[in-house]
Amino acid sequence: xxxxxxxxxxxxxxxxxxxxxxxxxxxxxxxxxxxxxxxxxxxxxxxxxxxxxxxxxxxxxxxxxxxxxxxxxxxxxxxxxxxxxxxxxxxxxxxxxxxxxxxxxxxxxxxxxxxxxxxxxxxxxxxxxxxxxxxxxxxxxxxxxxxxxxxxx
Numbered sequence: 138x139x140x141x142x143x144x145x146x147x148x149x150x151x152x153x154x155x156x157x158x159x160x161x162x163x164x165x166x167x168x169x170x171x172x173x174x175x176x177x178x179x180x181x182x183x184x185x186x187x188x189x190x191x192x193x194x195x196x197x198x199x200x201x202x203x204x205x206x207x208x209x210x211x212x213x214x215x216x217x218x219x220x221x222x223x224x225x226x227x228x229x230x231x232x233x234x235x236x237x238x239x240x241x242x243x244x245x246x247x248x249x250x251x252x253x254x255x256x257x258x259x260x261x262x263x264x265x266x267x268x269x270x271x272x273x274x275x276x277x278x279x280x281x282x283x284x285x286x287x288x289x290x
Contacts, residue, residue, distance in 0.1 A: 229289060232268045244272060244283045251281075259284035 183191045187200070228246055230253075235242030240257035242264070253274065255264075264270060264286060272283040 226273050227271050228274065229269070229271050230283075232264050232266050232270055235264055235266055237263075237265075242266075244270060244286070253281055253283040254279070255283040255286055260286045262286070262288045264288060 182195075183193065184195050186192050186196060228248065230244045230246045232255075233243050233245045233252065235255070237257075242255050243252050244255050245252050253272070254277065255272070259272075259275075259282065262270075269289045270286050271289045272286040274281045275284045276282075
């Protein structure tokens with residue numbers, strides 16, 4: 138006698154599928170009854186008022202504002218020559234930590250007390266802890282790095 142091909146897992150899946158189909162049918166019938174009882178289907182049209190909120194009342198045509206398409210700027214505003222700030226790329230600071238055997242350290246900026254990473258490849262002069270230095274900033278992998286570091290007298 139042959140063994141039945143209907144396993145427990147197959148029968149459970151079939152039960153779930155039939156239950157899902159029945160639930161869907163019940164929901165559809167409930168929606169039909171609600172539609173017949175209520176009569177309205179909600180807001181037919183949605184309007185946007187002058188504040189950007191959705192409303193069901195149409196806007197007043199007398200308040201309509203005409204906008205000239207050429208007056209709309211879709212770009213970065215042009216800079217004037219007097220808007221440009223003078224930025225000195227050379228900063229001054231103090232070496233807070235430097236390990237010459239590992240080849241890196243940190244410099245604290247004297248203006249904003251920010252700590253910047255410094256690698257031996259970015260040095261012009263040999264530096265030690267507590268030296269006053271001048272440096273420039275460059276974007277590194279994990280933030281800003283101090284490069285072109287020189288000792289200041």
